[in-house]
Amino acid sequence: MNRRTTTAALAVTLASALTLTACGGSGGDQAAADAKQTLTVWAMGTEGEKLADVAKVYEKANPNIKVKVTPIGWDVAHQKLVAAAAAGKLPDVMQMGGSYMTEFADMGALEPVDTKTFQEKDFFPAGWKQGQHDGETYGVPWYVDTRVLFYRTDLAEKAGIDKAPATMAELQQAAEKFQKKAGTKWGLSIQPGGLDTVQSFYQFLYSAGGEIVSKDGKAVANSPAAVKALENYASYFDKGLSEKSVRPGYDVTKDFNNGSVPMFFGGPWIMGLIDENYPDLKGKWAVANVPEDETSAAMAGGSALTISADSEHKAAAEKFIKYLTDTEGQADWYERTKDLPANVNAWKTGELATNPDMKVWKTQMESAKVSPPQPKWTEITSKIDTAIEKATQGKESPKAALDEAQRAIEGLVQ
Structure with missing residues (x-):
């Protein structure tokens, strides 16, 4: 898409x-x-x-x-x-x-x-x-x-980070260092809820070895791997490393430019946006592969x-x-x-x-992962959007939110 x-x-x-x-x-x-x-x-x-x-x-x-x-x-x-x-x-x-x-x-x-x-x-x-x-x-x-990881190399230097985070554990450690040592407002920009939040979550889900629907057409939204991924994702909001509110039309490159957001996951077109809109950032940012959990995988x-x-x-x-x-x-x-x-x-x-x-x-x-061929895929992913938002806002535990999504998705898979 x-x-x-x-x-x-x-x-x-x-x-x-x-x-x-x-x-x-x-x-x-x-x-x-x-x-x-x-x-x-x-x-x-x-x-x-x-x-x-x-x-x-x-x-x-x-x-x-x-x-x-x-x-x-x-x-x-x-x-x-x-x-x-x-x-x-x-x-x-x-x-x-x-x-x-x-x-x-x-x-x-x-x-x-x-x-x-x-x-x-x-x-x-x-x-x-x-x-x-x-x-x-x-x-x-x-x-x-x-999707890959965009990060500010100049702010990383201030934070004492000498290379891109290679693992999910290092990613959160880097987010914390950016805040504490480089003075950034946030550590990592990921979507807390709303439409298509799942696209932000995929990097965590797939890298943890999780899926929403398996290749043989079974709902697996609450698998141990998926729960682990959502626990990791929600922890950024629990710790104040990511912003909990959803801003309509939010452009992460603006906050990337002003330094309030030092890291985010984005698509290839963003490279051109940064070069075109923020030429002063040249030489101050880089891209890196999605940090590994069980593997490194993106949507x-x-x-x-x-x-x-x-x-x-x-x-x-x-x-x-x-x-x-x-x-x-x-x-x-x-x-x-x-x-x-x-x-x-x-x-x-x-x-x-x-x-x-x-x-x-x-x-x-x-290593990118393809969504399974499900006619009701948009409806299926909307259930995951809801589960993510409940977890990031502290309304339900990641497991409870995904258990609820699982029940709804079981009636939608074909």
């Missing part, structure tokens, strides 16, 4: 779509890949805006193909896709986040990927898995996303490119997706957007191969 906005608020029931549509095959003749035709493409957020520029370059090299890109805001993307699927009017090519894939694949709205044209070995495992449903692949990874995000099952331009759509996801196309897309390439071969040259910061992202992405 796109990381710049939350997704839980987008949840719209698919019941109407499932009953109103009968997707699964084109009702018309298929155009050849190089025949004169127009490809319709929906892309979301910043990607939707940037893709139009790439489409113009593609059209010059492929004069018979007109690529009509429609940018869609993430806040309305889910509703528009559902409505279009119900009406049988999906575009030829769609950007789709992992949380959407199961829903639309399950209703037969997506064309299976040709795994001879697009091969699993060329992509990060987590990116490829997000495009799979029920043993079939429906999405080609376009860009990937994960996997990103988007895939999919083809409508009802498209009459599947050959041209596949060719366009190939252009966007091969090594050259991925390197170009990184230069335009700083989105992390999903194609591992794009990391072998240029800045992606030589920049030490990019090595941190690549290492983290290699």
